[in-house]
Amino acid sequence: MEGDPTLRLRVFNLNCWAIRYLSKRRQERVRLIGDTLRREGFDLVLLQEVWSEQDYSDLKAKLGGCYPFSHYFRSGVIGSGLCVFSRFPILDTLLYQYSLNGYPYMLQHGDWFCGKSVGLVLAWGFTISLPPGSCQLHAEYCREKDAYLPHRLVQAWELAQFIRHTSKAADVVLLGGDLNMHPEDVGIRLLRGWTGLRDAFAEATRFEGCEDGCTLIPNNCFTVKTELLPFPLGIRIDYILYKAISSFTVKCEELKTTMGTAPGTDIPFSDHEAVMATLHIQRQGRAAGANLGTAEPMLPDVVTEARTEVGVGLRAAQRQRYSTGRMAVLALLLLLLQAVAALGALAGLAAGQPFPKLSFSLLAFLAIGVLLLATGLHLFHTMEVKMLQGTEEQMRMALRALQERP
Amino acid sequence: MEGDPTLRLRVFNLNCWAIRYLSKRRQERVRLIGDTLRREGFDLVLLQEVWSEQDYSDLKAKLGGCYPFSHYFRSGVIGSGLCVFSRFPILDTLLYQYSLNGYPYMLQHGDWFCGKSVGLVLAWGFTISLPPGSCQLHAEYCREKDAYLPHRLVQAWELAQFIRHTSKAADVVLLGGDLNMHPEDVGIRLLRGWTGLRDAFAEATRFEGCEDGCTLIPNNCFTVKTELLPFPLGIRIDYILYKAISSFTVKCEELKTTMGTAPGTDIPFSDHEAVMATLHIQRQGRAAGANLGTAEPMLPDVVTEARTEVGVGLRAAQRQRYSTGRMAVLALLLLLLQAVAALGALAGLAAGQPFPKLSFSLLAFLAIGVLLLATGLHLFHTMEVKMLQGTEEQMRMALRALQERP
Numbered sequence: 031m032e033g034d035p036t037l038r039l040r041v042f043n044l045n046c047w048a049i050r051y052l053s054k055r056r057q058e059r060v061r062l063i064g065d066t067l068r069r070e071g072f073d074l075v076l077l078q079e080v081w082s083e084q085d086y087s088d089l090k091a092k093l094g095g096c097y098p099f100s101h102y103f104r105s106g107v108i109g110s111g112l113c114v115f116s117r118f119p120i121l122d123t124l125l126y127q128y129s130l131n132g133y134p135y136m137l138q139h140g141d142w143f144c145g146k147s148v149g150l151v152l153a154w155g156f157t158i159s160l161p162p163g164s165c166q167l168h169a170e171y172c173r174e175k176d177a178y179l180p181h182r183l184v185q186a187w188e189l190a191q192f193i194r195h196t197s198k199a200a201d202v203v204l205l206g207g208d209l210n211m212h213p214e215d216v217g218i219r220l221l222r223g224w225t226g227l228r229d230a231f232a233e234a235t236r237f238e239g240c241e242d243g244c245t246l247i248p249n250n251c252f253t254v255k256t257e258l259l260p261f262p263l264g265i266r267i268d269y270i271l272y273k274a275i276s277s278f279t280v281k282c283e284e285l286k287t288t289m290g291t292a293p294g295t296d297i298p299f300s301d302h303e304a305v306m307a308t309l310h311i312q313r314q315g316r317a318a319g320a321n322l323g324t325a326e327p328m329l330p331d332v333v334t335e336a337r338t339e340v341g342v343g344l345r346a347a348q349r350q351r352y353s354t355g356r357m358a359v360l361a362l363l364l365l366l367l368q369a370v371a372a373l374g375a376l377a378g379l380a381a382g383q384p385f386p387k388l389s390f391s392l393l394a395f396l397a398i399g400v401l402l403l404a405t406g407l408h409l410f411h412t413m414e415v416k417m418l419q420g421t422e423e424q425m426r427m428a429l430r431a432l433q434e435r436p
Numbered sequence: 437m438e439g440d441p442t443l444r445l446r447v448f449n450l451n452c453w454a455i456r457y458l459s460k461r462r463q464e465r466v467r468l469i470g471d472t473l474r475r476e477g478f479d480l481v482l483l484q485e486v487w488s489e490q491d492y493s494d495l496k497a498k499l500g501g502c503y504p505f506s507h508y509f510r511s512g513v514i515g516s517g518l519c520v521f522s523r524f525p526i527l528d529t530l531l532y533q534y535s536l537n538g539y540p541y542m543l544q545h546g547d548w549f550c551g552k553s554v555g556l557v558l559a560w561g562f563t564i565s566l567p568p569g570s571c572q573l574h575a576e577y578c579r580e581k582d583a584y585l586p587h588r589l590v591q592a593w594e595l596a597q598f599i600r601h602t603s604k605a606a607d608v609v610l611l612g613g614d615l616n617m618h619p620e621d622v623g624i625r626l627l628r629g630w631t632g633l634r635d636a637f638a639e640a641t642r643f644e645g646c647e648d649g650c651t652l653i654p655n656n657c658f659t660v661k662t663e664l665l666p667f668p669l670g671i672r673i674d675y676i677l678y679k680a681i682s683s684f685t686v687k688c689e690e691l692k693t694t695m696g697t698a699p700g701t702d703i704p705f706s707d708h709e710a711v712m713a714t715l716h717i718q719r720q721g722r723a724a725g726a727n728l729g730t731a732e733p734m735l736p737d738v739v740t741e742a743r744t745e746v747g748v749g750l751r752a753a754q755r756q757r758y759s760t761g762r763m764a765v766l767a768l769l770l771l772l773l774q775a776v777a778a779l780g781a782l783a784g785l786a787a788g789q790p791f792p793k794l795s796f797s798l799l800a801f802l803a804i805g806v807l808l809l810a811t812g813l814h815l816f817h818t819m820e821v822k823m824l825q826g827t828e829e830q831m832r833m834a835l836r837a838l839q840e841r842p
Contacts, residue, residue, distance in 0.1 A: 101833075104826035105535065107815045121837065123830060124601050127535060129511065195530050199604030388794045395801040409513050420510035424529060427507075431527065 035313040038283075042072040043206035043270050045245075045302040047252070048111075050082045054252060055297065060085045062292055063299050064092040067115070071096050072306070075115040076206035079300075086113050126192045128185040129417045180343020182210065183336050184421045186217035190224040191424070201278045202311055203227065205271040208245075208302060213266055220336045223329040224428070227271035230282045230307045239287030242266060245303040249290035252301035270307045277314050284308040330432045337425040344418040351411035358404035364397045441719040444689075448478040449612035449676050451651075451708040453658070454517075456488045460658060461703065466491045468698055469705050470498040473521070477502050478712070481521040482612035485706075492519050532598045534591040535823045586749020588616065589742050590827045592623035596630040597830070607684045608717055609633065611677040614651075614708060619672055626742045629735040630834070633677035636688040636713045645693030648672060651709040655696035658707035676713045683720050690714040736838045743831040750824040757817035764810035770803045 047053050048060055060080075067075055067089075075097060080086050086102045093100070097115035103125050104110065110125065186209075197203045205227060211217045213229070222229065231243040240247050240263075247264030248255055258264060274280040286306045292299045326332075368390065375385045453459050454466055466486075473481055473495075481503060486492050492508045499506070503521035509531050510516065516531065592615075603609045611633060617623045619635070628635065637649040646653050646669070653670030654661055664670060680686040692712045698705045732738075774796065781791045 104822040104829070105819075107818050107822075109822060120833075122597075122600070123833070124597050125535075125826065126532065129531075129533060191528075191530050194528070195602045198602075198606075388797065391794065391798055392801075395798075395805075399805075412513050413511075416510040416513075416515060420531065423510070427526075427529070 037311045039074065039309045039311055040070075040072045041204065041206060041270055041307045041309065042067065042070070042075045042304060043268060043306070044076075044299055044304040045078045045208040045268060046080050046085075047300040047302065048080050048082060048085050056085075059297065059299055060088065062295065062297070064089050066292060066299070068093055068096055071117075073117045074204070077113050077115075078208050079111045080113050081108055081111045083109070089113075089115070124196070126188070128188050129420075180340050180346070180418060183217050183220070183339050183343075184417060186211070186221045187224075187336065187340075187421055187425065190221045193225045193227070197275060199276075201274065201276050202280055203273050203275060204309075206269065206305070208268050210267050216332065216335050216339065218269075219328075219332045222271070223326045223332050225273070227273050228282075230270040230272060230285050230305075230309075231266070234282040234285035234307070236284045237286075239285070240264060240289050240303060243285070243287060243305075245287060245305060246301070247290060247303065250298045250301060250303065251290070252298055268302055268305050270305050272307075272309060274311070279312050279314055281310045281312075282307055283310050330429060333425055333429050333432065337422055337429070340418055340422050340425065344415065344422060347411050347414040347418055351408060351415055354404045354407040354411055358401055358408055361397045361401035361404060365394065365401065368394050368397065443717045445480065445715045445717055446476075446478045447610065447612060447676055447713045447715065448473065448476070448481045448710060449674060449712070450482075450705055450710040451484045451614040451674060452486050452491075452517075453706040453708065454486050454488060454491050462491075465703065465705060466494065468701060468703070470495050472698060472705070473499055474502055477523075479523045480610070483519050483521075484614050485517045486519050487514055487517045489515070495519075495521070530602070532594070534594050535826075586746050586752070586824060589623050589626070589745050589749075590823060592617070592627045593630075593742065593746075593827055593831065596627045599631045599633070603631075603681060605682075607680065607682050608686055609679050609681060610715075612675065612711070614674050616673050622738065622741050622745065624675075625734075625738045628677070629732045629738050631677075631679070633679050634688075636676040636678060636691050636711075636715075637672070640688040640691035640713070642690045643692075645691070646670060646695050646709060649691070649693060649711075651693060651711060652707070653696060653709065656704045656707060656709065657696075658704055674708055674711050676711050678713075678715060680717070685718050685720055687716045687718075688713055689716050736835060739831055739835050739838065743828055743835070746824055746828050746831065750821065750828060753817050753820040753824055757814060757821055760810050760813040760817055764807055764814055767803045767807035767810060771800065771807065774800050774803065 044063065046060070046063060048056050050056070053059075063077075075093075077089075080089070080102070083102065090100050093115055097117055099116040099118065099120040101114050101120055101123050103112040103123070105125055105127055110127075114120070193203060193205065203225075209218060209221070213231075221227065231237070237243065240249075242263055243266045244261075244264030245266055245268035246253055246258065248258050248262070249264075253264075270285070272280050272282070284307070287303045288299060289303070290298060372390070450469065452466070452469060454462050456462070459465075469483075481499075483495075486495070486508075489508065496506050499521055503523055505522040505524065505526040507520050507526055507529050509518040509529070511531055511533055516533075520526070599609060599611065609631075615624060615627070619637075627633065637643070643649065646655075648669055649672045650667075650670030651672055651674035652659055652664065654664050654668070655670075659670075676688075676691070678686050678688070690713070693709045694705060695709070696704060778796070
């Protein structure tokens with residue numbers, strides 16, 4: 031930007047739903063995504079749910095020509111699924127794993143195993159530093175009785191804090207990802223309010239795509255139709271958010287989404303729609319000041335609402351910590367009782383009766399199993415309580431700071 | 437600092453060794469620490485290993501008058517043990533948990549349960565922003581055969597990356613903590629080189645305390661003398677590091693350590709010595725530029741050395757992942773074999789012989805136990821492999837950036 035004080039930045043964001051053996055027509059779709067990205071030549075591509083490193087390597091090989099820089103974030107058992115392709119050099123990366131991410135025993139939901147995280151990439155284009163985070167928050171499995179809401183709120187809060195602390199010297203901050211939250215949800219309001227990030231869909235001068243900007247729509251052949259029954263138009267859970275920090279301004283000129291199929295084909299890229307934004311970044315003469323964007327008048331209410339939900343989660347976690355602890359103690363007592371009975375039998379106290387070896391050892395194994403499981407769960411819920419308490423405390427501190435401000 | 441362009445900042449750092457039921461004379465020592473801190477009136481107090489929240493609350497109640505601002509970081513099963521007391525308002529906090537921190541099954545070492553982390557505190561004093569990190573890295577249990585070295589290097593790297601990314605807009609960065617590394621260890625050289633932090637001991641104009649600045653000394657009645665046999669003077673593993681980023685300079689005027697006992701008493705504060713620094717912070721007329729301090733000529737060698745060690749850890753983790761996976765498969769095969777035998781017995785194939793119920797069910801329970809354990813360990817080592825690979829990749833990227841620089 032030496033001579034020209036403006037930059038037009040084209041960003042592509044997609045939750046690729048590329049789970050080996052589980053996602054339908056995965057290889058075909060990954061090929062399609064690669065072809066489209068190569069043809070369209072975006073500046074920055076943020077992908078989620080690329081769970082297989084092989085898929086990433088294939089994409090990297092295909093896209094090396096037009097996106098010479100890329101990064102794959104590794105975390106958790108399966109991986110973070112996050113990767114970034116960029117036309118600008120990637121100078122540095124940082125991965126932040128959320129402290130809470132579901133439960134390891136909810137195998138059918140699997141979030142715990144993914145190590146959900148936010149990845150930060152520092153890229154440089156014409157002296158503009160862009161740390162575009164790519165991220166994914168915990169999935170919502172049941173909107174009416176959402177047991178994961180406190181975890182998702184902790185994640186939204188940690189994401190917001192991570193962005194605040196790492197973006198202070200940045201010129202432009204970009205965040206793209208599947209946030210698993212509807213636009214009016216408290217987590218999104220918290221994230222936007224606490225960081226000052228603006229929603230590309232709400233700010234776009236031109237929009238083209240699904241109604242209301244939805245990214246999970248009944249028209250997509252891979253979506254589960256029953257889950258979308260309460261939302262005939264679909265839901266919007268994939269976002270591109272942005273803000274300018276120092277002497278720059280950012281405007282969203284255009285926002286597009288795919289509409290159930292990839293352009294020019296009859297299959298979709300994924301079960302999510304892709305979001306594509308064209309941002310217009312302009313250098314200003316004077317520094318606008320490091321506005322961290324916490325000036326929203328409704329922000330204290332949003333933080334209070336989020337803190338209440340975290341409090342609900344905290345009490346649930348405390349109850350679970352207590353009941354798993356009690357179960358462990360009971361199992362231990364049963365084992366002790368058995369040890370006493372076995373010692374009694376050995377000492378010949380009940381010499382007349384036959385000792386029921388089989389049922390005795392079955393019971394002992396059962397008690398050991400319950401003891402181990404309950405202890406493990408107790409430790410897990412202890413950790414959960416600590417993290418929820420920590421987040422509640424941080425939110426309390428934030429509220430105090432907001433209220434003390436004139 | 438409106439009128440006066442200098443600030444004299446007195447910092448206190450101590451690993452308190454305050455583990456409930458385990459640490460000797462804990463309550464007496466915590467009282468002593470509190471009394472000393474109140475009397476001495478430091479500006480900033482960084483404490484590690486305050487494992488009990490009750491101890492933190494007691495300290496907070498006692499120190500409220502002279503250190504009106506404080507924060508306790510919660511994480512892991514037991515907690516992070518980190519807390520900060522400050523004379524300046526604490527504006528914001530952030531906790532970063534290292535992605536690797538020992539093994540859950542090494543119960544005797546216990547690091548895994550602590551959730552070792554770095555806490556960031558943003559404090560404001562006379563318009564100087566101070567984000568002093570307080571941190572603790574994985575303990576070293578055997579210097580000759582240090583199985584945790586790769587984990588500690590991942591932590592040192594993540595700590596360095598965390599500091600680089602969160603301190604860009606800071607004026608002064610302070611890091612105090614028990615780093616569990618000797619001054620010449622590769623992890624310390626990596627941390628110092630990659631962040632540009634300077635060692636208060638090496639830079640101090642005046643020094644008063646243990647020879648070579650040691651903080652774990654044979655003279656302290658709580659240290660394990662046999663562990664210090666190879667080091668007759670003791671070892672230095674507790675540090676205060678600092679740097680100025682923008683238009684400020686920092687100098688360490690004085691560094692002190694306790695010398696085996698707390699001043700004026702006959703018992704030590706802890707098994708570690710306290711480190712106390714007096715820093716002289718001065719505002720300069722011109723901005724010195726955001727020097728991230730990666731100008732050390734030896735830095736590529738240090739990163740290469742660290743990367744080699746991480747590679748060694750990676751191959752060990754891969755071997756463990758493989759052997760635990762193989763054990764899980766064997767246990768599964770045994771179970772299948774048993775199922776076939778049981779079905780055979782039910783179908784009357786061996787009607788003549790009595791079915792050995794007891795030993796059969798004992799074996800089945802054993803196989804189930806081994807299967808669960810081996811699967812758990814396999815998942816854990818898979819995660820370990822991912823994180824080590826991720827760190828190696830980041831170090832590779834850093835090396836490339838260092839080499840490309842003119």
